Amino acid sequence: MHFKNFTISLFCIGLFIIAPAGLYGQQANFKLAEQFTSERMQNLTGDTFLRANWIEDEDRFWYE
Secondary structure, three states, rough: OOOHHHHHHHHHHHHHHHHHHHHHOOOOHHHHHHHHHHHHHHHHOOOOOOOOOOOOOOOOOEEE
């Protein structure tokens, strides 16, 4: 019975800590989001294309 009370108390405490953050909302930060457009990310990551080549008559492959 003590575990049940502890669990309920822990849930209520968590609810009071987490819930107010959602009530106030969050402003959109378009300037920050602009840093993560696909065009800018391409410059950061480069070419990430990989081609898997199967080795004949085996269940293994190598990347090119």
